[in-house]
Amino acid sequence: MTANIVRRYAxxxxxxxxxxxxxxxxxxNAAVVKHGDEYIMLFRSHLxxxxxxxxxxxSLDGFQFTADPEPFLIPARDTYFAPYxxxxxxxxxxxxxxxxxxxxxxxxxxxGVRIALAKTKDFRHVERVSxxxxxxxxxxxxxxxxxxxxxxxxxxxxxxxxxxxIWISFSPDLIFWGQSQLIMRPEQYHWDEMKIxxxxxxxxxxxxxxxxxxxxxxxxxxxxxRLGVALHDLEDPARIIGVSxxxxxxxxxxxxxxGYVHNVVFTCGAVPxxxxxxxxxxxxxxxxxxxxxxxxSDLVGLCIDQGRKPK
Ligand code: BMA
Numbered sequence: 001m002t003a004n005i006v007r008r009y010a011x012x013x014x015x016x017x018x019x020x021x022x023x024x025x026x027x028x029n030a031a032v033v034k035h036g037d038e039y040i041m042l043f044r045s046h047l048x049x050x051x052x053x054x055x056x057x058x059s060l061d062g063f064q065f066t067a068d069p070e071p072f073l074i075p076a077r078d079t080y081f082a083p084y085x086x087x088x089x090x091x092x093x094x095x096x097x098x099x100x101x102x103x104x105x106x107x108x109x110x111x112g113v114r115i116a117l118a119k120t121k122d123f124r125h126v127e128r129v130s131x132x133x134x135x136x137x138x139x140x141x142x143x144x145x146x147x148x149x150x151x152x153x154x155x156x157x158x159x160x161x162x163x164x165x166i167w168i169s170f171s172p173d174l175i176f177w178g179q180s181q182l183i184m185r186p187e188q189y190h191w192d193e194m195k196i197x198x199x200x201x202x203x204x205x206x207x208x209x210x211x212x213x214x215x216x217x218x219x220x221x222x223x224x225x226r227l228g229v230a231l232h233d234l235e236d237p238a239r240i241i242g243v244s245x246x247x248x249x250x251x252x253x254x255x256x257x258x259g260y261v262h263n264v265v266f267t268c269g270a271v272p273x274x275x276x277x278x279x280x281x282x283x284x285x286x287x288x289x290x291x292x293x294x295x296x297s298d299l300v301g302l303c304i305d306q307g308r309k310p311k
Contacts, residue, residue: 005302006227006249006280006292013255013288015043015057020067023048024055026260028283031094032062032269033101039271040123041065041281042072042092042103043289046260051075051088054105056123062271062279063291073105073118073126081116081128084109089116093268095142095201097151102174104140104153107131115140115155117174130175133157139197142174143209143237152237153177154211156197164195166213168238181238184230186215187308191226191247194218199227200270200280207300208232208241212267212280215247225264226250227282231303242307248299249282249292259285272296 015027024045031042039059044052056072057065073092075085087108095102100119103126107116112135120126133140139156146152150170158164166184169177186193192215202209208231216223226247233239251263267282277293284290 005298006294008253008290008292009063011063012253012290012292013284014063014291015041015065015067015289016287017045019057019065020045020055021069022055022071024053026287027055027289028260028286029091029266029268030057030281030283030289031092031103032271032279032281033094033096034271035096035101035123039065040094041269041289042094044090044092044283045071046286052090052108054089054092065289072123073103076128079128081107081131084111084114084116084131086110091139091266091268093139093141093198093201095144097142097144097146102142104132104142106138112136113138132175132177139199139214141198141201141211143202144204147235147237150179154183154198154202164197164216166196166198183238183240184213184243187243190245191215191217191224191250192228194223196228199267202232202237203270203272203278204234205231205272205296205300207304208234209237210278210296210299210303212248212270212299214266222263224251225266227265227267227280229299229303231300242303244299244302245306245308246302248294248302249280251285253284253290255288256284256290259287261286265290 041057054073057067059065090106092105115133169180195216202211227249231241
């Protein structure tokens with residue numbers, strides 16, 4: 001059974017616009033990683049222009065966060081990045097690799113939505129590295145290890161022929177990406193039939209890389225965003241071992257059902273802990289941040305024991 005596979009924290013939402021010391025309208029779709037003794041959250045906020053920036057909050061326990069006095073990343077004004085960030089920076093993901101934190105985010109502009117890469121070592125100074133996709137990409141998550149010397153990422157290009165599917169690509173230097181393959185499609189007449197996209201950067205388990213992704217179902221009342229899990233081979237992340245047939249989280253709390261965009265749970269980050277649990281962070285209704293915990297073995301079990309039939 002998948003009931004309550006994710007245990008919601010009793011004091012959700014954990015971060016809202018009331019907690020931010022500068023004016024924002026939302027706090028959502030945040031990356032979270034451990035850095036030394038701290039949990040660092042990079043969250044997306046809408047401004048009153050409707051455009052987004054990225055803020056930072058810190059926590060010692062992963063539940064109670066305090067926002068820094070200033071935003072962490074705002075749209076670039078005068079570099080190669082500026083024409084592509086004009087409408088905002090959105091939905092960050094963070095991966096720790098070789099002593100650095102790699103930050104991928106959506107760069108939104110009149111030229112479309114594409115992916116940018118930035119780096120930090122200390123979450124105080126951040127450096128933009130490159131734009132790493134063309135337009136109509138979102139949701140890039142980088143694996144925390146290399147494979148045969150290459151970096152690997154999951155991402156979500158979109159086209160009419162292969163709508164909103166999950167792909168994998170590889171890179172020798174984080175800038176030039178290739179060897180792309182489509183590895184997961186929306187599943188017809190399932191909870192994720194309209195769109196799927198990578199959520200949290202995958203983390204390692206004994207049985208494979210666990211990827212928490214989002215899936216979208218279209219209803220007469222608009223779209224519903226839910227979360228699901230897939231397990232990728234440890235040596236060859238392009239090979240999917242199993243995809244849970246059921247979702248692990250759907251909008252149920254009042255702040256997930258109602259908000260800036262209703263019926264949305266959307267993850268950009270999860271923190272595996274040494275006790276075998278994982279903290280999963282999600283934006284509720286594109287408005288507030290929430291957290292819940294799951295047993296990693298339950299999530300892996302769903303992929304293996306309740307996986308979809310291979311096609
Ligand atoms: C997606 C992205 C996410 C957002 C979701 C629900 O397309 O824009 O940032 O959380 O829609 O509105």
